[in-house]
Amino acid sequence: MIFFENTLITVISLSTPLVIAVIGETISEKSGVINLSAEGTIMICALFGFIFGYISDVATLGFLFAMFLGAGIAVFISYCDIKLRMDQIAVGFVLTILLSHLSNYLGQDYVRLNGPMITKIQIPLLSKIPFMGNVLFNHSFITYLSILLIPSAWFFLNKTTIGLSIRSAGENPLAASSRGIDVKKMRFLGTIIGGSLLGLAGATFSLYTKYGWSEGHTTNYGWIILAIAIFGGWNPYRAAVGAYSFGLLQVLAIKAQSVTLALSQILPLLPFPIMIFVLIFIQYINTKDGKYVPRVIVSLIAGNQPKALGEKLPEEIK
Amino acid sequence: MKIQIKNLSKSFGNLKANKNINLSLDSGIHALLGENGAGKSTFVKIISGQLTPDSGEIIINGENINLGSAKDSIKNGIGLLNQDPLDFSNLSILESFLVGINEKKPFRKIENIKQKILGLFKNYGIEIELSSKTNSLSIGERQQIELIRLLYNGAKLIILDEPTSAFSLEQKKRVFETLKKLSNEGIIIIFVSHKLDEIFEICETGSILKSGELIENITKPFNSKKILSTMFENTEFHKSEQKYTERVNKFSIIISKSDLFNDYKSDLVHEYTFGSVIGIAGLQGSSNDKLIKNVFSNEFSKTRIIKQFGDPLKIENYYYMPADRLERGLFKDLNLLEHYALSISAKKTFLDWKIIKQTAIDKINKFNIKSNLNNSLSELSGGNQQRVMLSLMPDLESVLLLEQPTRGLDYNSANKIWEMILERKKQDIAILFSSTDMDEIWEYSDIIFSVSGNKIMDISYKNNLTKEKIIKFVSGLV
Numbered sequence: 001m002i003f004f005e006n007t008l009i010t011v012i013s014l015s016t017p018l019v020i021a022v023i024g025e026t027i028s029e030k031s032g033v034i035n036l037s038a039e040g041t042i043m044i045c046a047l048f049g050f051i052f053g054y055i056s057d058v059a060t061l062g063f064l065f066a067m068f069l070g071a072g073i074a075v076f077i078s079y080c081d082i083k084l085r086m087d088q089i090a091v092g093f094v095l096t097i098l099l100s101h102l103s104n105y106l107g108q109d110y111v112r113l114n115g116p117m118i119t120k121i122q123i124p125l126l127s128k129i130p131f132m133g134n135v136l137f138n139h140s141f142i143t144y145l146s147i148l149l150i151p152s153a154w155f156f157l158n159k160t161t162i163g164l165s166i167r168s169a170g171e172n173p174l175a176a177s178s179r180g181i182d183v184k185k186m187r188f189l190g191t192i193i194g195g196s197l198l199g200l201a202g203a204t205f206s207l208y209t210k211y212g213w214s215e216g217h218t219t220n221y222g223w224i225i226l227a228i229a230i231f232g233g234w235n236p237y238r239a240a241v242g243a244y245s246f247g248l249l250q251v252l253a254i255k256a257q258s259v260t261l262a263l264s265q266i267l268p269l270l271p272f273p274i275m276i277f278v279l280i281f282i283q284y285i286n287t288k289d290g291k292y293v294p295r296v297i298v299s300l301i302a303g304n305q306p307k308a309l310g311e312k313l314p315e316e317i318k
Numbered sequence: 319m320k321i322q323i324k325n326l327s328k329s330f331g332n333l334k335a336n337k338n339i340n341l342s343l344d345s346g347i348h349a350l351l352g353e354n355g356a357g358k359s360t361f362v363k364i365i366s367g368q369l370t371p372d373s374g375e376i377i378i379n380g381e382n383i384n385l386g387s388a389k390d391s392i393k394n395g396i397g398l399l400n401q402d403p404l405d406f407s408n409l410s411i412l413e414s415f416l417v418g419i420n421e422k423k424p425f426r427k428i429e430n431i432k433q434k435i436l437g438l439f440k441n442y443g444i445e446i447e448l449s450s451k452t453n454s455l456s457i458g459e460r461q462q463i464e465l466i467r468l469l470y471n472g473a474k475l476i477i478l479d480e481p482t483s484a485f486s487l488e489q490k491k492r493v494f495e496t497l498k499k500l501s502n503e504g505i506i507i508i509f510v511s512h513k514l515d516e517i518f519e520i521c522e523t524g525s526i527l528k529s530g531e532l533i534e535n536i537t538k539p540f541n542s543k544k545i546l547s548t549m550f551e552n553t554e555f556h557k558s559e560q561k562y563t564e565r566v567n568k569f570s571i572i573i574s575k576s577d578l579f580n581d582y583k584s585d586l587v588h589e590y591t592f593g594s595v596i597g598i599a600g601l602q603g604s605s606n607d608k609l610i611k612n613v614f615s616n617e618f619s620k621t622r623i624i625k626q627f628g629d630p631l632k633i634e635n636y637y638y639m640p641a642d643r644l645e646r647g648l649f650k651d652l653n654l655l656e657h658y659a660l661s662i663s664a665k666k667t668f669l670d671w672k673i674i675k676q677t678a679i680d681k682i683n684k685f686n687i688k689s690n691l692n693n694s695l696s697e698l699s700g701g702n703q704q705r706v707m708l709s710l711m712p713d714l715e716s717v718l719l720l721e722q723p724t725r726g727l728d729y730n731s732a733n734k735i736w737e738m739i740l741e742r743k744k745q746d747i748a749i750l751f752s753s754t755d756m757d758e759i760w761e762y763s764d765i766i767f768s769v770s771g772n773k774i775m776d777i778s779y780k781n782n783l784t785k786e787k788i789i790k791f792v793s794g795l796v
Contacts, residue, residue: 161416161426168406168417175404178368179418180389304408316368 001131007251008135012143015247017042017204019146021225022232022239023153024197028074030157030234031190032170032308033081036092037073039222040099041195042202045070047103047110049203050213054115062116063142063203070199071192073099078191082184085312096222103217110213118142118208142204149197153236166190170306177317184317201225227275233303246271319379319395319474319506320344326374328360335360336371337530343475343508347501349517349524349536350510353549353728357530358510362479365508366398367391392418397473401480403460407453414452415467438466442496458489465496475506480726488793494520514542514729546729565592567627569747573774574620588777589626590765593743597763598752599792606752606769607641610719613750614638623717623748635747637711641721643703650696654678654689654706661710685709685738701731708738718742720751724758736762756792760785770794 021042028035035041045066053062073095080086118140127137136147157163168176169186177183205218228246232239253267278301285298326339335357352358363369365376370386377383384390405414415435416426432448439446444462452460461481468476481493497520501507509521517524518540526534526548534548570589590596600606612621614636625631640646648657658678663669678691685705689698695706704727711718723739724732740762742749753759759766766783768776768791775791776783 164409164413164416165418167409167413171406171408172404175406176417178366178388178398178400178404180387180392181418307407 005131005134007248007255009138010251011244011247012135012147013139014209014251015244016143016146017201017209018221018225018228018243018246019240020149020204021198021201021221022228022243023149023236024070024194024201025225025229026194026232026234026236026239027153027157027166027197028191028194029229029309030170030306031166031187031194032173032306032311033077033187033191033194034088034092034226034310035074035077035191035194035198036089036226037077037095037099037222038092038198038226039220040096040103041070041073041198042205042222042225043216043218044073044099044103045199045202046206046218047107047202047213049199050115050206051110053203053207054110054113057116059116059118059207062207063200066199066203067196068199070202071196073199074191074195077195078188081191082187082313087312088310100216100219104215107213107215107217112212112214115207115212117211140208142208146204150236150240157236162186162189167306170308173308173311173317174314183313187313224271230303231275231278233301234305235303238303319504321396321475321506322377323365324375324377326361326364326371326376328364328369328371334530336364339374339527339532341525341532343506345501345504345506346522347497347507347509347520349521350508350527351514351517351524351545351549352527353730356527356549358527359479360530361527362398362477362508362510365391366396366477368398392471392473395472395474397468397471397476399461399464399468399476399478399481403457403464405452405460405464408451410449410451411446411463412448414463415470435466435470438470442466442499443492456489458493462489462493462496465493469500469505473505475508476500477508477510479510481511490516514540514545518542549729567592567625569623569625571596571748572620572622572624574622590748592747593745594748594764595740595743595762596748596750596765596767597759598750598767598769599754599756599759599788600752600769601754601792604769604792605772606754606767607721609767609769609774610721610750610752611638611640613717614719625747631717631747634712635714635716636719637716638719639707639721639723641725641752643700643707644696647707648695648703651694653692653694654682654687655691657695657706657710661712681709686734701727701735704731704735705738708735711742715745715747716742717747718749718751720749722753723751724753724755732758756785756789759788768792 021038025035025038048069049062049066051062052065053059056062077088077091077095080091081088120138120140121144123137127133129137155163157167165176165181166186166189168179168181169183170190173183173187176186202218205221206213210217224246225243228242229239231242249267249270253264256264256267282301282303285293285301321343323339323341326336327334328336339361350358350361360369364371364385367384367386367388367390374385375382376385378394378396383394406417409417412428412432412435416428416431435448442462444459444466446455446459446463455463465476478497494516497507497509509517511517521540522538524536524540525532526536526545528549536545568589568591570587572587598606598609609621613623623631644650649660652660655674655678658681659669659671659674662674662677675691681687682689682691685708687698687702687705687709689702689706695703698706704723708723718739720739724735727735739749739751751762760780763780765777765779766788767774768788770792771794773794775794776787
């Protein structure tokens with residue numbers, strides 16, 4: 001039981017940045033914008049979050065700055081998307097390459113330094129509940145934030161007017177605009193919220209789960225969260241499940257090191273074939289033969305890809 | 319409500335899409351007529367706030383409205399029902415209703431909104447769950463819901479931009495009833511169409527646009543001859559009465575059982591003479607288009623066309639023309655010359671631009687395509703695009719498979735297209751075309767297949783049929 005409890009605690013805290021990032025990416029994609037720079041954004045925000053935390057010795061400042069930086073990068077992406085009508089994929093790729101190399105270069109002086117620590121906050125009363133109390137209510141504030149983020153993002157997208165407007169812009173920009181919705185503003189908003197969450201996720205790596213800075217500190221996490229966003233079918237809850245499952249495999253891998261080395265090397269790789277199979281399966285559901293797949297499974301796995309995801313804004317929207 | 323439109327003008331580059339249009343309406347169903355490219359869509363888009371005019375004003379109940387703002391147009395009671403439903407396939411119907419209304423209020427009472435929508439649904443006889451997703455509905459249903467949504471938004475003036483092209487007969491009837499009811503309740507309706515029969519059926523007044531100008535206002539009773547001659551003034555108006563010589567050779571169509579969802583026991587064989595025009599009639603949403611496509615692709619079907627003598631038909635002998643011109647028929651970003659290059663030198667390693675250019679110029683003249691060789695296809699009008707598709711027909715003796723060859727074209731363009739198609743009767747084996755327009759089927763076919771849903775209801779020579787019979791067959795009444 002203790003083993004189980006410990007594993008869950010580690011999974012929840014280790015998955016914190018993944019959850020934050022994948023929800024950010026989901027919100028951005030719901031507005032129709034793929035933030036393909038996730039890999040680069042997370043990396044550079046991890047560096048600058050750490051630098052700010054290190055200089056000021058206040059972790060919160062590091063988190064805040066990383067959010068601003070992530071939002072700033074999102075502003076640039078939005079400018080390319082809305083004003084210049086450039087291809088989102090091209091912009092994202094170039095940004096990723098640029099930002100990840102830039103962070104390696106700028107981060108040389110900050111390798112293996114000690115920055116500020118963030119402490120765990122036990123929530124009074126709740127943390128006294130046996131088992132659940134330890135698993136859920138004995139974490140750092142950033143982990144609480146990531147947990148709260150899941151239902152809030154769902155609520156924001158599905159139950160608020162702005163969320164609905166953002167989704168409508170991502171589904172059919174022309175229709176949304178003909179109903180008087182400022183599509184450009186909605187896309188901008190979605191991208192900014194998404195970008196700032198990616199930034200926050202970056203700082204969470206360097207100030208919490210993968211404490212410190214080294215070259216290629218967050219390599220590949222950006223690509224992973226892009227895949228989890230698809231896996232999550234653009235639904236915050238499912239995206240979170242994806243992020244936690246990924247975290248679980250990683251934790252199991254670490255624990256397996258003491259048992260067998262082979263297993264500890266295979267487990268971290270497992271998400272990738274699983275991801276590919278799920279994507280193939282989603283594709284299969286959409287084909288003719290897919291109708292034999294039970295409804296329950298379809299509704300669990302198939303996602304609501306925003307119709308206008310990744311598309312340039314129509315010329316009619318000036 | 320009273321709407322006055324004064325001196326509205328809009329140009330795109332050199333093209334004057336709207337020139338000093340004046341119009342004043344206070345009730346009834348008003349038709350907006352004109353051939354393709356006459357400026358109807360521009361006019362409609364300006365009124366609904368999607369386009370900003372270069373000059374002019376729109377006055378509603380004595381007050382000027384902000385031009386070029388969709389929000390302002392909606393606020394002033396103007397609603398536009400688009401040609402293709404402008405909705406959100408991944409949202410539920412309720413959510414789709416909520417997009418863009420009263421969005422400034424932080425809290426909306428969803429329950430009240432639901433009741434109001436359901437009330438409207440009941441009033442206009444719509445039985446659809448509010449929680450169902452938009453992409454599970456047919457296009458007709460989606461258009462109906464869009465219409466209700468406009469009402470819900472408080473529209474006092476509803477503009478319908480060629481709404482019926484996607485409707486089945488049944489749906490059309492229902493929408494027309496709704497429109498009449500609305501008109502009686504005092505809502506102004508502007509009905510854009512080039513189907514005269516529809517306009518005669520429901521409109522009381524109308525105006526005719528030609529090259530961006532409003533040239534005539536008309537009122538009931540309408541005179542169709544006069545309207546046509548005004549619409550197509552200066553354009554010659556002749557229908558070819560050419561007689562085509564009967565040809566002797568015969569071919570057979572073997573319709574595979576798997577394509578026919580009916581009670582016939584075995585595959586069907588039919589024999590016709592060369593050069594027959596076979597019209598496949600069906601309502602919107604029936605599989606008449608699919609039948610055409612099936613003949614072309616081996617993948618889904620075993621339906622075959624076989625010559626009785628001579629070499630068997632090869633894939634080169636088929637020419638398939640899809641209904642979606644820009645999506646499946648042509649390459650919208652390639653220019654005209656490149657299209658000919660693709661069709662002429664498909665099997666050669668290097669392109670011979672001299673020959674290609676020569677052929678292209680010949681074809682452009684022969685098929686009367688109004689365009690430069692360097693224009694990309696998306697810049698051409700619908701009629702010209704259709705002529706380009708026809709001009710790409712191979713010179714071989716072929717089987718032409720034409721999916722809705724005149725879809726979305728006005729009367730005059732459609733006539734010209736048909737002249738070109740009938741020209742091929744002399745050389746081709748068979749011409750198969752599908753259409754949802756029964757007049758077109760009746761006018762041009764020698765043999766008529768009537769399709770209802772997935773079923774072929776009847777196959778007969780035209781001589782043994784009447785138009786009423788076909789309509790019965792395609793509606794599924796035997």
